[in-house]
Amino acid sequence: MTGAAPRLVDIAESAGVSVATASRALSGREGVSAAVAERVKQIAESLGYIANVHARSLAGGTTSSVGLVIHEVADPYFSEIASGVMRVAGRQGLSVQMCHSGRDPQIELRQLRTLIANRVGVIVVAGSGYLDQEAERSIHRELTRFTQAGGRVVAIGRHQHATDAVLPANTDGGHAVTRHLLELGHRRIAVIAGSLGLTTVADRLTGVHRALSAAGLGEQDVPVVEAPFTREGGKAATLELLERYPDRTAVLALNDDMAIGALSVLRSRSLRVPDDMSVTGFDDVPVAADLSPSLTTVRLPMQQMGEKALELALRPPAKRPRRVVMPATLVERGSSGPPRSS
Incomplete structure (x- = not known):
């Protein structure tokens, strides 16, 4: 053929x-x-015929369903995004089919095909892309077939595909939170991060390393402990950090779920935050302000990201992919302070 x-x-x-x-x-x-x-x-x-078999219904606007693919249903970051998508869908009289991929590109690919088979007219893909180029090519091919058949696609948090996208300022956020710790006097910082194969992790680490470089520190001066991008992953990474790098004075977590896990471990070890160890997060999920101590983190407008994504998808397609960058804002709270004296 x-x-x-x-x-x-x-x-x-x-x-x-x-x-x-x-x-x-x-x-x-x-x-x-x-x-x-x-x-x-x-x-x-x-x-690739599944997309084409639905072309008439998509092009004719007869579908009333939106497909939403998220990485982790239990992560407040994604529940906030989903809330924004559903708010716009509700105003437009659309239903939302939500899928959970667990940050597995093969599962994500199967979910995309299922959504297309279920004749959704719009797909919102929320969450990090993958550094695995073959995985990204497979996902890109599926999304391209869908758009060629009349469907609409918008990505949140990934910039590899030629689709409309809502992009959080991850690099700026990584730079801001690292600079905050450096300005407090920390030099013995450790990062706990999700899979290094995720583009979101790579983007946030780029910001971290830029701030370190400006302060005269190299990447080798700040260890990165990799674990699942979850609360349990944060616990595991913090336990490893305390064992391998006992001299650290600050834990910089690349999402709030991991930061919450870190706080739990430090509390269990009778380490005071921020007196013995500062902790920072990323995202500013709703519970971050209610923790004890409240979490210093980087705020992303997550609900607005979901809203903006579906609003873009419901507009007529443009000749070129549209990019909407959402700001990242440092929120200073009780979990960060000057390092303990030697």
Whole structure:
């Protein structure tokens, strides 16, 4: 087959069935055995036909569903984004189908295909991209097929794809929170971070390293402990940090979930925050201000990011991808202070 979009006849030929049988299999009508129907659907998916089979409903505006793909359903960062998406969807009379990928690109790819098969008209992909280029290419191909069929896509927090995007100022935020710790007098800082294969982690670390460089410190002076981008990951990373780097005076967590995990471990070790150890986060989830001590962090307008993403998706497509950068603001609270005296 050439590079042209696959047709129903191509699916039928590949499956060794008639066009009528292929059509019944893809539409779920009776008269086709389960085995044949499954084979036809697999071939259609592998050839990228799923997006095309819904082109008429997408282009005609008959769908009333939005697909939302998030990384972690338990992470307040994503629940805030989802709240913003749902607020706009509610005003527009749209329903939202939400999927959780667990930061696994293969699961994300399957979810995208499921959403397309369910005939959503809009897909909002929220969360970090992946440094794995092959994984990103597979996701990009699926999203491209969907948009070519009339669907609309907006990404939140990833900049690799040629789609409209809402981009938090992650690098600026990483720079601001690191500079804050440096200005307090900290030089023995450690970073706890999610997977280094995530572009969000890479962007935030870029800001951290820029601030360190401006203060005359090298990357080697500030260890990075990698763990899952979750509260439990924050606990595990902090335990490792205390064992391997006992001289540190500040923990810079690259999201609030990890920072909350760090606070829990420090409390269990009877280490006072910020007297014995300063802790900072990133995102400013709603609970951050209510912790004891309250969390110094970088505020991202998460609900507004969700709102802006769906608003972009509901506009007519532009000739070039639109980029909306959302500001990152340092919020100083009780969890950071000058380092303990030697």
